[in-house]
Amino acid sequence: MNDAVIETKQITKVYGEQTAVNRVDLHVRKGRIYGLLGRNGAGKTTIMKMILGLVSITSGEADLFGKNVKGNEKQIYPRIGAIIEMPGFYPNLTGTENLEIFAKLRGTTKPRAVQEALEVVGLPYRDKKTFSKYSLGMKQRLGIANAILHDPELLILDEPTNGLDPIGIAEVRSFIKDLSVERGKTILISSHILSEISLLADDIGIINNGVLLEENSMAALKKKNGKYILLQVSDTAKASLILERKFHTKNYSVQDAHTLHLFDTFLDMAAVNKALMLEDISVISSQLCNDTLEDYFKRVTGGEGIA
Amino acid sequence: MLNLIQTEFLKLRRKNFIFLMLISSLLMPLLAVFYFGAAKKADITPMQFYKWSAYSYTSWIILPVVLGILGTMLLYDENQNDMLKQLWIIPISKLGYFLSKFVIVFLYSVLFMMITAVCSILAGILPGTIPLTADSVSYLFLKCFEIGALAPFAMLPVLAVAASQKGYILPICVTLVYTFLGFILLMVNMYVHPLSGMTAIVINDMPDIVMKQPIDLKSAFLCIGIWSIASIICADVTLRKRQ
Amino acid sequence: MNWTLFFLVLSCTFGCAVIFLVTRLCRVQEQLNIIENALKDIQTGNLNRRILTRKNDMTKSICYSINEIAANDQAQLIRLKEAEQAYKRLMTGLSHDVKTPLTSLVGYLEAIQGKVVIGEEKEEYIGVALDKAHHLKDFVEDLFEWVKLDAKEQKFQFEDCDLNELSRDILADWIPALEDRKIGYEISIPETEYILRLDRNAYTRILNNLLQNTLVHSEASNVTVSILENDKQALIIVQDNGKGISPKDLPHIFERLYQCDESRTAGGNGLGLSIVKELVMIHGGKIEADRPPEGGAKFTIVFPKAL
Numbered sequence: 001m002n003d004a005v006i007e008t009k010q011i012t013k014v015y016g017e018q019t020a021v022n023r024v025d026l027h028v029r030k031g032r033i034y035g036l037l038g039r040n041g042a043g044k045t046t047i048m049k050m051i052l053g054l055v056s057i058t059s060g061e062a063d064l065f066g067k068n069v070k071g072n073e074k075q076i077y078p079r080i081g082a083i084i085e086m087p088g089f090y091p092n093l094t095g096t097e098n099l100e101i102f103a104k105l106r107g108t109t110k111p112r113a114v115q116e117a118l119e120v121v122g123l124p125y126r127d128k129k130t131f132s133k134y135s136l137g138m139k140q141r142l143g144i145a146n147a148i149l150h151d152p153e154l155l156i157l158d159e160p161t162n163g164l165d166p167i168g169i170a171e172v173r174s175f176i177k178d179l180s181v182e183r184g185k186t187i188l189i190s191s192h193i194l195s196e197i198s199l200l201a202d203d204i205g206i207i208n209n210g211v212l213l214e215e216n217s218m219a220a221l222k223k224k225n226g227k228y229i230l231l232q233v234s235d236t237a238k239a240s241l242i243l244e245r246k247f248h249t250k251n252y253s254v255q256d257a258h259t260l261h262l263f264d265t266f267l268d269m270a271a272v273n274k275a276l277m278l279e280d281i282s283v284i285s286s287q288l289c290n291d292t293l294e295d296y297f298k299r300v301t302g303g304e305g306i307a
Numbered sequence: 308m309l310n311l312i313q314t315e316f317l318k319l320r321r322k323n324f325i326f327l328m329l330i331s332s333l334l335m336p337l338l339a340v341f342y343f344g345a346a347k348k349a350d351i352t353p354m355q356f357y358k359w360s361a362y363s364y365t366s367w368i369i370l371p372v373v374l375g376i377l378g379t380m381l382l383y384d385e386n387q388n389d390m391l392k393q394l395w396i397i398p399i400s401k402l403g404y405f406l407s408k409f410v411i412v413f414l415y416s417v418l419f420m421m422i423t424a425v426c427s428i429l430a431g432i433l434p435g436t437i438p439l440t441a442d443s444v445s446y447l448f449l450k451c452f453e454i455g456a457l458a459p460f461a462m463l464p465v466l467a468v469a470a471s472q473k474g475y476i477l478p479i480c481v482t483l484v485y486t487f488l489g490f491i492l493l494m495v496n497m498y499v500h501p502l503s504g505m506t507a508i509v510i511n512d513m514p515d516i517v518m519k520q521p522i523d524l525k526s527a528f529l530c531i532g533i534w535s536i537a538s539i540i541c542a543d544v545t546l547r548k549r550q
Numbered sequence: 551m552n553w554t555l556f557f558l559v560l561s562c563t564f565g566c567a568v569i570f571l572v573t574r575l576c577r578v579q580e581q582l583n584i585i586e587n588a589l590k591d592i593q594t595g596n597l598n599r600r601i602l603t604r605k606n607d608m609t610k611s612i613c614y615s616i617n618e619i620a621a622n623d624q625a626q627l628i629r630l631k632e633a634e635q636a637y638k639r640l641m642t643g644l645s646h647d648v649k650t651p652l653t654s655l656v657g658y659l660e661a662i663q664g665k666v667v668i669g670e671e672k673e674e675y676i677g678v679a680l681d682k683a684h685h686l687k688d689f690v691e692d693l694f695e696w697v698k699l700d701a702k703e704q705k706f707q708f709e710d711c712d713l714n715e716l717s718r719d720i721l722a723d724w725i726p727a728l729e730d731r732k733i734g735y736e737i738s739i740p741e742t743e744y745i746l747r748l749d750r751n752a753y754t755r756i757l758n759n760l761l762q763n764t765l766v767h768s769e770a771s772n773v774t775v776s777i778l779e780n781d782k783q784a785l786i787i788v789q790d791n792g793k794g795i796s797p798k799d800l801p802h803i804f805e806r807l808y809q810c811d812e813s814r815t816a817g818g819n820g821l822g823l824s825i826v827k828e829l830v831m832i833h834g835g836k837i838e839a840d841r842p843p844e845g846g847a848k849f850t851i852v853f854p855k856a857l
Contacts, residue, residue: 054392073398075587078602082396088388092321101314106397107602109617130321146393151617153598184598184628240650241657244678253646254653309573310604 003030004066005154005186006051011060013046013210020046022210023060028154028188028203033180035201035218036190037297043210044190045085048158051188052082064154078106081152083160087143091132095123095142098131102146109151117145120175136163144172148179155179155187161196173200198293208301224291229262229269231276232284236260239281246275258284265290311399311407315381325380325415328373332423335369336360336430343436351436353443354514360427361420361447366454366509367490371462371502374416375482378466381408383475401546405470405539412466413459420455424448453509460531461489461501463538471545494519497527504530574608581609585616592616597624643820647689655682692821699828706749706832713744713753713784713853717777720757731765734772744779746853752829759822760788760849768792768847784853791846795839803839 006028013021021043028034036044049055051062053069062069064076089098099114110116115125121141134142140163147155160176161169177200179185191197197204198218205215233239236254243249243262251263262272269286276283319325339360343351385391394404424447431437465485469478489502497503497520504527511522584601591599597620603613658679661667667675698704717739728735757775764773770792778785795803804827830837835853842848 049392052392052396054395077396077398079599080396082393084392086389087393088385088390090318090384090390091388093318097317097320101317102393102397104310104314104317104604105394105399107604107607109600109602109621110614150602151600151621153596153600181632182625182628184624186598237653237657237660239657240654241661244654244657252650254650309570310606 004028004063005030006034006062006064006188007066008047008051008062009060011047011050011062012058013043013050013055014058020210021050024207024210024212025215026051026205026212027215028186030186031180031184032202033176033187033189033200035197035204036188036207037192037194037197037204038190038207039192042192042207044192044207045158046210047207048082048084048156048188048190052080052084052156054084078150079153080156081147081150081154082156082158083140083143083147084156084158086162087139087146089131089139089142089146092130094127094130095134095138095145096126098142099146099149102149106150108149113149113151117149120148121145122171137165137168140164141168141172144175153186155185155189157187157189159190159192161191161193169196176200194294194297206297206300213300221293221296224289224296227263227265227290229265229267229272229286229288231260231262231272231286232258233260233276234258234282234284238279239276242275242279242281243272247272308403308407311403312410315407315411318384319411322380325377328377329419329422331369331373332365332419333426335363335365336423336426339427340430340434340436344434353431353437353440353447356431356437357427357443357447357450358513360430361423361451362454362509362513365420365423366458367493367502367506368486370416370419370454370458371486371489372482373419374412374458374462375465375486376479377415378408378412378462379469379475379478379482381411382466382469383478386473402539402543405466405542405546408470409459409463409466412462413456416459417452417455420451420458421448424451450509454505457505457508457531458502460535461505463535464501467538467542467545470542471549496520498523498530501531501534504528578608581607581613585609585613589616592620597621597627644693647820648686651682651686651689655679655686658682689821692825696821696825696828699825699832706752708747708749710745711748711750713746713748713779714739714742714777716748716750716753717757717775717786720754721775724758724761727765728773733765733770736772736774736776738774738776740777740779744777744784746784746855748833748853752832756826756829756851757786757788759826763822764788764790764792764847768794770846782855784855786851786853787848789842789846789848791844794841794845794847797841800839800841804837 004027006026008024008026010023010025011021012019012023024043024047026034026036026047036047038044046055050057051064051069053062053073065079067076069076089095090101093101095118096114099117103114108114118125121144123138123141123145131139131142140160144157144160147157155176157176161172164172173196176187176189180187180202189197189200201218203215203217204221206213231239236257236259239260240252240254243252243260247264247267249262249264249267253261253263255261265288269288273283273286339356342359343356385394395401427447428439428444432439437443462485465478465482468481469475472478486502489500489506492500493503493506497507497518507518507522507527508524508531510516510518511524581603588599588601599620600617601613603610607613658675662672662675662679695704718737721737721739725735761773761775764770768790770790772791774787774789776787776789778787804823827837830851830853833853835851837849837851839847839849
């Protein structure tokens with residue numbers, strides 16, 4: 001079964017001479033949070049706009065729910081909530097009035113949608129304050145409220161924590177996580193902050209200069225990363241005995257019949273190998289895994305790293 | 308569509324400038340009071356008074372300028388606040404969006420002329436300049452409605468320019484140039500410019516008006532129609548393209 | 551003239567009415583199409599699908615009901631999935647926590663059987679092996695208890711007993727162990743009688759697990775146990791001056807099999823605190839852990855007086 005909610009095939013955007021997005025294949029799977037990571041200007045917003053059909057695609061195709069957006073707007077858009085760049089609203093209206101306009105235009109899924117959306121993001125209902133007097137954080141919150149107003153299946157959030165204070169960021173993060181975990185929403189989120197993506201995303205796409213460098217699941221990445229010595233030996237029981245007796249460490253764990261993770265990375269690997277060999281244990285491989293996520297991204301993006 | 312128009316009304320909340328602009332409808336009736344008051348003529352017919360206070364400069368210049376500014380404001384606001392992308396993904400059709408703005412302009416225009424009519428009557432009767440006759444009043448309302456209903460169509464080209472531009476300076480300039488051009492062309496060729504075409508339609512059954520050209524309703528309507536349709540198509544195309 | 555005008559106006563109004571009714575009809579038709587599509591989608595399992603409806607739609611209440619049904623089903627499905635996932639996590643963690651000590655136990659036993667070690671060293675090996683076996687046994691017992699708790703199978707016998715006296719009795723048994731490890735202790739329990747409805751065994755388990763946790767993990771040199779009571783609730787505070795709990799771990803320490811130390815080497819098994827939490831909750835109480843400014847770790851249990 002193909003459970004991709006968003007699928008792009010080699011989408012490319014050329015502005016004049018400049019290629020902003022170059023042959024990007026994105027796969028956002030149902031019920032997962034997809035983190036699009038890249039520096040400012042890497043092409044994240046352009047990709048999202050192309051997916052939404054707000055920007056024409058120079059070449060390639062973008063499918064939402066297995067359908068091309070062009071020509072299916074009426075069926076597709078109501079199932080999406082989005083924040084692209086800084087969300088704009090009518091400055092002369094209050095937050096509630098703004099949302100009521102969108103609710104009227106778009107329709108809602110339940111009678112008290114506006115009130116509930118505002119409650120979720122922590123803004124007052126029927127407040128007197130007009131949007132023009134909102135702080136940056138409140139504006140961003142209203143944007144999120146608008147994106148979830150119609151309880152969409154898919155959320156496309158472009159840097160949703162921009163302009164929020166640290167507490168607000170944590171709130172929005174846990175709220176996005178809840179949307180995915182508790183309500184099964186599919187979420188495409190972009191950010192230039194590695195820690196934010198690594199805390200939220202199930203899948204991750206790294207974009208640099210308009211090129212998608214890597215697409216992988218977070219679980220796979222986390223498995224790869226961590227500080228330990230990976231030992232593959234013929235007999236884990238014997239090996240564990242040697243580790244305990246000779247190297248006085250209990251800091252290891254047995255993964256399966258032939259694999260050990262040794263967490264004391266300061267141990268001399270050569271000495272460990274030698275000691276194991278002396279006891280007639282064949283060491284199939286031993287390697288130091290010493291990669292943090294940051295290191296990994298630095299390598300993928302070609303040394304410069306991401307914020 | 309009805310839904311779109313309703314939301315357009317909601318968007319106008321707390322926009323005082325739009326209501327302030329309605330005050331400009333008082334301008335000509337007030338001037339008329341002073342003008343005819345100073346003239347001290349005894350036998351002023353209601354027709355003469357209303358011609359001054361409602362049919363002339365109000366319809367030639369004030370109303371078009373006000374409508375131009377209004378249209379620009381309506382379209383500029385959403386552009387300025389970067390809202391269009393949020394509207395497109397609702398989705399809203401570009402044509403529906405443009406037409407809903409036009410409906411607002413239309414209703415505003417009719418309202419404007421109705422106020423003008425009421426003020427003209429008051430300005431004529433209260434100082435006792437003209438008598439109150441049923442004929443003249445019903446004629447005044449009919450003409451004001453005609454002007455109010457036709458002017459928005461004649462102003463569609465300006466609305467289309469406003470829809471295609473991000474800024475407000477160009478549309479405002481276009482409004483002024485367009486309005487004065489319409490005024491000037493009135494004396495040259497009435498059937499080129501929608502505004503002068505509109506004037507032709509309005510004055511076609513008015514007595515005591517001499518124009519250079521004979522009044523031809525068909526070509527006047529044709530002129531307005533062609534310009535309107537062309538503007539709507541233009542607006543739709545540019546809104547689609549501008550991404 | 552007047553009659554023609556009259557008819558003109560009349561036909562205009564009539565035309566408007568017809569247009570209005572036709573648009574209403576079209577809208578209903580459109581909505582029915584949308585509903586049909588959405589229902590098909592929901593039928594094939596996409597419980598995230600919602601139908602958007604406007605306040606003036608005739609189909610409004612049908613749409614609201616469909617949405618509600620879908621949302622409720624979705625919530626239920628997600629709860630089930632979550633339970634399944636938690637179970638999976640438990641099993642993974644479990645295999646891990648059993649495998650490592652078991653492997654090393656085998657290592658020791660093989661060495662003894664293969665006569666690799668003799669004499670005093672052999673005795674030592676047997677001792678270590680026995681320790682490991684005990685540890686495993688404890689773990690399995692804890693696990694069973696926890697599973698029983700989680701499945702709500704365990705029966706409790708609530709009876710009125712004096713919290714203060716019971717606590718004193720339990721703590722008395724701990725004093726030798728504390729003195730053994732040269733850990734200072736301060737116990738402040740009111741002399742008065744304070745009657746609560748408790749399950750004696752469960753309460754004993756709670757205090758034991760908390761103190762065990764402190765002993766094994768905290769590296770503290772001093773432990774304070776104090777009970778504060780008023781006519782609404784009783785507060786039991788266990789505080790140490792050890793290394794404390796890092797903010798990263800704090801939200802998770804009551805989760806099953808969560809261990810602060812990634813390598814899982816310290817004596818615990820990650821079940822103790824989750825058992826405590828389950829037991830406290832069965833008593834209608836609350837437990838909180840935090841980092842007091844003076845350092846160390848602080849566990850606070852709140853039992854309501856009226857049960």
